[in-house]
Amino acid sequence: MNQRISNEDLMRYLDDELEPPDRARVDDALTRSTELQRELAIYRAIRDDVADLSFSPSPRDQSVWGEVNREITRPVGWFLLITGSVIFVIYAAVVYATSDANPWEKIGVGGIVIGFSTLLISTIYERVQEYRHDPYKHIER
Amino acid sequence: MSLQAEVEVELVRKVKAGDPRFYEPLVRAYEGPGLRVAMGMMGNREDAQDALQEAFVKVFRNLSKFDMKRSFGPWFYQILRNQCRDMLRSRQSRGKHEVQDERLEYRPAGTRYDPERARQKNAAKDLLWDGLSRIGDEHREILVLKELQSFRYHEIAEILDIPEGTVASRLFHARRALKDALTEMGADYARGGAA
Numbered sequence: 401m402n403q404r405i406s407n408e409d410l411m412r413y414l415d416d417e418l419e420p421p422d423r424a425r426v427d428d429a430l431t432r433s434t435e436l437q438r439e440l441a442i443y444r445a446i447r448d449d450v451a452d453l454s455f456s457p458s459p460r461d462q463s464v465w466g467e468v469n470r471e472i473t474r475p476v477g478w479f480l481l482i483t484g485s486v487i488f489v490i491y492a493a494v495v496y497a498t499s500d501a502n503p504w505e506k507i508g509v510g511g512i513v514i515g516f517s518t519l520l521i522s523t524i525y526e527r528v529q530e531y532r533h534d535p536y537k538h539i540e541r
Numbered sequence: 542m543s544l545q546a547e548v549e550v551e552l553v554r555k556v557k558a559g560d561p562r563f564y565e566p567l568v569r570a571y572e573g574p575g576l577r578v579a580m581g582m583m584g585n586r587e588d589a590q591d592a593l594q595e596a597f598v599k600v601f602r603n604l605s606k607f608d609m610k611r612s613f614g615p616w617f618y619q620i621l622r623n624q625c626r627d628m629l630r631s632r633q634s635r636g637k638h639e640v641q642d643e644r645l646e647y648r649p650a651g652t653r654y655d656p657e658r659a660r661q662k663n664a665a666k667d668l669l670w671d672g673l674s675r676i677g678d679e680h681r682e683i684l685v686l687k688e689l690q691s692f693r694y695h696e697i698a699e700i701l702d703i704p705e706g707t708v709a710s711r712l713f714h715a716r717r718a719l720k721d722a723l724t725e726m727g728a729d730y731a732r733g734g735a736a
Contacts, residue, residue: 408709411716415687417694417709442730443716449669450688450719453581464590465568468597472561 405429405436414443544570546612553613557604567613568597574690575621581685582625584674592628596621615699622682622700629678672722680715687712 405413405426412418413426430436496506544552544566555563572593579589579596599620607616673681686692686700698705720730 407713408706411709411712412694415694415709415712442720445730446716446720446723447688449665450673450684451691453666453669453689462590463569464572464594464597465565467594468568468601469561469565471594471598472564472601 410436410440410443414440414447549613550609553604553607554609556601557607557609561601564601571614571617572597575617577689578618578621578685579625581673581689582622582678582682583628584670588628588632592624593621595628596624599624612699615696618686618700619702622686625682626678668723668726668728671726672719672728675722675726676715676718679711680718683708683711684715684719 409418409422409426413423418426430440496509499506549567549570552563552567556567575593575596576586576589579592580586583589583592596617600617603620607613673684676684683697683701686697692700694705694708697708701708701711703711723730
């Protein structure tokens, strides 16, 4: 490496990031050092080869917008669903508790609702636990 | 597709104000170059798209913290870069091998297509990709930002959150690491070009 030109200056020269006086200094050093010329040529070749790695742009239908949109709107949907459900359950419970229906009828319907909810929640809980502890969940099928 | 700076600022302002409809043009504008950066870092399209998608979601969720005095682009690339790094770490910990078959591919640019020349070019590209996969993540990310996306030093400094003076130094070490990796694999850059 030429003593006057640092590695960083050589990179800035290569990437056209030097001020004119510094650029002239490197130009001057290059005319006097074949070693520096060779080094610059190597890095230029590597830079050009990497920059030449191109790829066909993804077609319109491969846009990530659909997935992103789902991800950002889903929490709003969940929030509305949960809030609405909580309000509905509280309202139903109040109406049911204050109604004039037969006590046996109330106990029966209450049992069915509680039993159904317990089964549903426990099944969802099991599935979530199963997924969280699945050692193969990252394997793409 | 690219957006004018003032249009971009206005879109960001509207999304920040709570209207997600204006997020779509931002996603559409940045997904092309973002995918290119992500593919450079992740090495395959599928992981790159996952990283890109996740980065856009994170950008949206953190937009309220975004300082409007900054440019949106570097902030987005900063989040994308962090997402890629997280996914690479997670991939390494799972020991998943990189998929090699759908990377950035050689696209013949000339008017006449020469299969033999294309084959040689593709072999050179494969070698280059192998070289890139052998250097560290830190080296690869700065090469991707500079060579694939042609960012200026001040933009790279903002994305990587490092002083501008460090960019040249990191680039030198990254290019040297790539040169060493390619030389080790049999490429000859001694005369200023691979053979």
